[in-house]
Amino acid sequence: THGIHEVSTSEFRRGAKVLREKIERYRPRVICFIGLTGYRICCGTEKSPGTHAQRFGGASVFVIPSTSPRNARYSLEMIVAALRDLKEYIANLRSAES
Structure with missing residues (x-):
């Protein structure tokens, strides 16, 4: 695609379901959404860049701007x-685990 405007909300939601399944399967501790729009559509909430209390597929969520x-x-x-x-x-998470 040439830009986010070419991806429909329904495509994002279908992709979010697949992404959630992969995260649940591979179980990373942290995932990073690159772009606030994708995060908003996948998670259904408006947030600013940074870490979020909401988890996605069991992983901690961090969001950066596109x-x-x-x-x-x-x-x-x-x-x-x-x-x-x-x-x-991520460094703080690692040091807390050791």
């Missing part, structure tokens, strides 16, 4: 900061 150049609401610096936050979040 990395698409078309995403004018978030600067490159904001996206890089979100990725650093994700890295720190």
Whole structure:
């Protein structure tokens, strides 16, 4: 696809079901949605970038803004900061487990 506008809500929901099944099967501790729209459609809630209390398929959820150049609401610096936050979040989970 050339952009999110080419994916219908029903396609997202079907994809979310498949994604949830895979997450339940492979059981990652953390998943990251890249893009707020996909997260909103898959999880049915509006949220900002970062970690979320809501779990998806049993995994912790982290959301970062879309990395698409078309995403004018978030600067490159904001996206890089979100990725650093994700890295720190995962490091904190690992240190809490050891």
